[in-house]
Amino acid sequence: MENIQAIIEALVLVSEAPLTLEKICAVLEEVEKSQVKDALDKLIAEYEERQSGICLQEVAGGYQFRTRTELANWVKKLKGSKPASLSPASLETLAIVAYRQPIVKAEIESIRGVDVSAPLRGLLDKKLVRIVGRKDVPGKPMIYGTTRKFLEVFNLKDLSELPTLRELKELNQSQENIEDIPSS
Amino acid sequence: MENIQAIIEALVLVSEAPLTLEKICAVLEEVEKSQVKDALDKLIAEYEERQSGICLQEVAGGYQFRTRTELANWVKKLKGSKPASLSPASLETLAIVAYRQPIVKAEIESIRGVDVSAPLRGLLDKKLVRIVGRKDVPGKPMIYGTTRKFLEVFNLKDLSELPTLRELKELNQSQENIEDIPSS
Amino acid sequence: MNEEQTMDYAIKLDIFEGPLDLLLYLIKKNEIDIYNIPIALITEQYLHYLNMIKSLNLDLAGEYLVMAATLIHIKSKMLLPVPQEPSDEESEDDPRFELIKQLLEYQTFKEAAADLGKRPLLERDVFVRSAPLPAEIEKSDTEEEELIEVSIFELIEAFHHLVSRIDKKELLEIDLEKMSITDIINDVMERLTREKNLTFDELIGEKKSRRNVIYTFLAILELIKLKMIKAYQTSAFGVIRVFPAVES
Numbered sequence: 001m002e003n004i005q006a007i008i009e010a011l012v013l014v015s016e017a018p019l020t021l022e023k024i025c026a027v028l029e030e031v032e033k034s035q036v037k038d039a040l041d042k043l044i045a046e047y048e049e050r051q052s053g054i055c056l057q058e059v060a061g062g063y064q065f066r067t068r069t070e071l072a073n074w075v076k077k078l079k080g081s082k083p084a085s086l087s088p089a090s091l092e093t094l095a096i097v098a099y100r101q102p103i104v105k106a107e108i109e110s111i112r113g114v115d116v117s118a119p120l121r122g123l124l125d126k127k128l129v130r131i132v133g134r135k136d137v138p139g140k141p142m143i144y145g146t147t148r149k150f151l152e153v154f155n156l157k158d159l160s161e162l163p164t165l166r167e168l169k170e171l172n173q174s175q176e177n178i179e180d181i182p183s184s
Numbered sequence: 185m186e187n188i189q190a191i192i193e194a195l196v197l198v199s200e201a202p203l204t205l206e207k208i209c210a211v212l213e214e215v216e217k218s219q220v221k222d223a224l225d226k227l228i229a230e231y232e233e234r235q236s237g238i239c240l241q242e243v244a245g246g247y248q249f250r251t252r253t254e255l256a257n258w259v260k261k262l263k264g265s266k267p268a269s270l271s272p273a274s275l276e277t278l279a280i281v282a283y284r285q286p287i288v289k290a291e292i293e294s295i296r297g298v299d300v301s302a303p304l305r306g307l308l309d310k311k312l313v314r315i316v317g318r319k320d321v322p323g324k325p326m327i328y329g330t331t332r333k334f335l336e337v338f339n340l341k342d343l344s345e346l347p348t349l350r351e352l353k354e355l356n357q358s359q360e361n362i363e364d365i366p367s368s
Numbered sequence: 369m370n371e372e373q374t375m376d377y378a379i380k381l382d383i384f385e386g387p388l389d390l391l392l393y394l395i396k397k398n399e400i401d402i403y404n405i406p407i408a409l410i411t412e413q414y415l416h417y418l419n420m421i422k423s424l425n426l427d428l429a430g431e432y433l434v435m436a437a438t439l440i441h442i443k444s445k446m447l448l449p450v451p452q453e454p455s456d457e458e459s460e461d462d463p464r465f466e467l468i469k470q471l472l473e474y475q476t477f478k479e480a481a482a483d484l485g486k487r488p489l490l491e492r493d494v495f496v497r498s499a500p501l502p503a504e505i506e507k508s509d510t511e512e513e514e515l516i517e518v519s520i521f522e523l524i525e526a527f528h529h530l531v532s533r534i535d536k537k538e539l540l541e542i543d544l545e546k547m548s549i550t551d552i553i554n555d556v557m558e559r560l561t562r563e564k565n566l567t568f569d570e571l572i573g574e575k576k577s578r579r580n581v582i583y584t585f586l587a588i589l590e591l592i593k594l595k596m597i598k599a600y601q602t603s604a605f606g607v608i609r610v611f612p613a614v615e616s
Contacts, residue, residue, distance in 0.1 A: 007258045009237030010251035013497065014259050027261045053193030057494075066494040067194035074191045075198050075495045077211045083492045088385055088481065095481035111473055114386035114431045121355040124521045131520050134345045140544060142347055147519075153490040163483055165476050198495040249497070270518050272526070279527035285550055286557070286594060297534065310516060316557040320595040320613035327596055329554045338520045343547040343554075347524045349531065 004031060004039045008063075018062025018152060060151035061158055093119040094150070097129050098162060101145040104135055108144075120144070128153060188215060188223045192247075193240075202246025277303040278334075281313050282346060285329040288319055292328070304328070312337065387435030388474040390417060395471070402471060405464055407446050411439040442467060552587040560597065560612050568608040 011027060012019050021040070025033050040063060044056045057066045067075055076082075086094065093116050096108050108116050123129035132145040146159070156162065195211060196203050205224070209217050224247060228240045241250050251259050270278065277300050280292050292300050307313040316329040330343070340346065384390045394413050395402055415436055421428045445463035488494050556571055563570075572584050588610060591597040599610045 003235060003237075006235060006237035006252065007255055010255040010259055011237075011262050013238045013249060013251055014262065019262075023262065027258055051187060051190060053187075053190035053195075054197050064496055065197060066490075066496055067197060068190065069488045069493045071191055071194040072493045072495075074211055075194055078195050078203075078207065079198065079495075083489075085489075085492065086485070088383075091481040091485050092385060092477060095477050095484050098484070099477070099480060111470075111477060112386055113388040113435065113470070113474060114429060117355045124355070127519065131347055132339060133341065140344070142351060154484060155488045155490065155494060163480075165480055194495070197497050200498045270516065275518065275522060275526040276530050279523050279530065282523065283527055286553055286591075286596065295530065295534065312516070316554060317561065317596045317612055318614035320598070324614045327557075327594070329550075329557070337516050337518070338523065340520065343551045344544045346547055347520060348544065349524065349528055352524050352528050 004028065004035065005043055008036070008039055008043060012056065012063050012065055015062075015064070017148070018058075018060045018064040020062040023062075057155070058157050059155055060148050064152075066155075087119070087122075089114075089116075090119040090122055094123055094128060094146075097123070097144050098146050098150065098159070099165060102132055102143040103145075104141040104143055106141065188212065188219065189227050192220070192223055192227060196240065196247050196249055199246075199248070202242075202244045202248040204246040207246075271303070271306075273300075274303040274306055278307055278312060278330075281307070281328050282330050282334070282343070286316055286327045287329075288325040288327055290325065385478075386429070387414075387432045388471060389478070390414065390432070391435070391471060392475055392478070402475075403468060405468065407439065407443045407464060411436075411443050414439055438467065549583055549587050549590060552583050553591060556584070556587055556591065556610075557596065557612075560610065565609055565611045568610070571610070 007028065008024055011024055015023075021033070021036060024036050024040075025031070028036060040056070044058075047055045053068055053071055054065050055068055057064055059066070092112055093108060096111050097103055100107065100111075105116060105120060108120070120129065124131070126149075127147055128150045129144050130147045131142050133143045134140040135143050150156075151158065191212065192208055195208060199207075205217070205220060208220050208224075209215070212220060224240070228242075231239045237252055237255055238249050239252050241248055243250070276296060277292060280295050281287055284291065284295070289300060289304060292304070304313065308315075310333075311331055312334045313328050314331045315326045317327050318324045319327055334340075335342065338346075384393065391410065391414065394400075394410055394417075395405065398409065398413075400406065400410070418428065418432055418436060421432075442463045490496070556566075559571070560566060568584075568588070571588070572581055588597070588599065591610075592599055595613050597610050598613050599608055601608050
């Protein structure tokens with residue numbers, strides 16, 4: 001068999017979406033999963049060491065070649081198009097869905113304090129958020145969650161890679177703090 | 185300026201078509217064409233030397249990353265399990281079957297306004313739609329409905345979990361503007 | 369207020385994401401402790417902003433007004449004399465408790481959103497290969513069962529476009545109840561194809577819930593109407609036996 005690393009490189013390159021370890025293993029039937037993982041780690045390190053313009057990254061539960069962030073301006077210069085960025089309303093809505101999923105629209109609205117129809121719709125269109133089902137309560141509201149594309153776009157390996165909510169800890173402690181409020 | 189080679193690698197990776205020398209030079213304004221050419225030759229040699237699974241190739245008047253020909257079989261093996269997406273015609277046909285089932289072909293066609301033989305066959309092949317019976321009317325037309333696999337693919341417990349058009353419209357609604365403001 | 373200040377407000381109003389965001393701004397501007405909000409001051413400033421929006425003829429979402437009412441309500445409650453004996457649940461009694469909780473939670477997610485925005489974003493900071501694959505590997509004969517990647521949102525979008533294109537009003541209504549019956553219709557047809565004929569009791573099966581009986585009955589009526597099944601009864605109150613209308 002040819003060099004495992006070389007095969008993996010080829011597979012990752014041709015893959016449209018981040019390529020999962022499982023898929024690589026399915027192709028390399030006779031190779032141990034741990035060996036495949038080793039080869040992947042080695043490849044990542046090699047691209048890193050070489051200071052190549054592209055790097056092999058673990059994202060959205062798979063592996064993908066991506067350009068190095070420092071080179072973004074050069075790539076943008078080539079592409080010429082300005083990327084559509086997310087509005088603060090969309091980002092806030094997305095953050096709530098990401099951290100609180102599965103979540104229904106009313107819950108998102110109670111946190112943001114505003115109607116979220118428009119940003120939610122936009123996120124569905126952009127495929128960053130999806131309908132995961134319906135809640136079994138009166139009215140059967142739809143439940144939302146993030147997609148794999150969300151992980152891809154935000155460069156996340158998986159949801160557990162999301163930074164923990166710093167303030168949320170404080171929020172849990174706030175109960176105590178609030179008890180200290182002097183009654184005015 | 186960062187390493188020219190690294191920039192070129194990034195540019196080639198993201199380019200939709202083989203990237204021409206001219207385009208690279210246009211991005212790297214301050215670099216001499218001969219220097220860019222040198223960097224490209226060096227890169228080609230490096231990928232070659234490393235026996236990497238991908239190689240930088242000059243094709244169709246430009247440069248492109250390609251998998252090494254010797255690895256074609258591995259790539260084909262991977263591509264065999266590529267997830268298919270549905271064409272718009274299939275998606276529309278599927279939507280009609282899903283929301284209007286049980287339904288006969290003539291009814292689907294009257295909604296879509298075109299012949300649906302091809303997409304319907306495709307959906308039957310993909311096991312998203314099935315024949316649920318025949319109607320006891322002249323011609324005994326076949327009646328179509330969705331399958332269990334349809335529910336699985338769309339992550340639904342049952343058909344009542346399908347979103348309704350009203351819910352979609354709600355997401356399209358923009359906020360209502362309110363005129364009255366209480367005076368302080 | 370002079371022209372310049374008015375403009376200042378106009379610009380700022382644009383950047384608020386809602387009443388909570390506006391409140392957080394006021395809290396920050398006044399360097400107030402979020403756990404001990406001087407409600408009178410904040411209410412006054414909040415309402416001031418709202419009037420500003422009004423005078424500028426800008427659109428104001430209803431949520432801002434709801435918050436104004438909430439603030440005024442809290443303010444009035446704060447004016448009431450506090451019961452003398454301090455209790456453990458005093459915090460719950462603080463009229464500001466809910467608002468503070470809401471503000472802290474919103475602030476958390478506002479920061480989480482900012483953090484998300486700072487991540488290396490695809491198509492902004494990082495890029496992936498976008499070239500189509502060479503034709504010879506794109507097409508390969510598949511023996512495995514095809515996987516399908518499509519979301520439910522795309523499905524309803526497709527239906528929506530279709531409906532808006534042809535403007536058929538009767539297509540618009542999708543009844544969840546009806547869809548529940550459709551599930552049973554599919555189930556009935558599947559079993560009939562297998563068993564050739566079934567009695568009503570058999571169709572209802574073990575799950576003899578009121579809901580299930582009614583839905584199954586409605587499904588049978590619908591199937592008869594659609595001429596997909598035929599139902600026979602040997603005598604009044606006798607066993608109802610259903611058959612596929614057309615032998616498969």
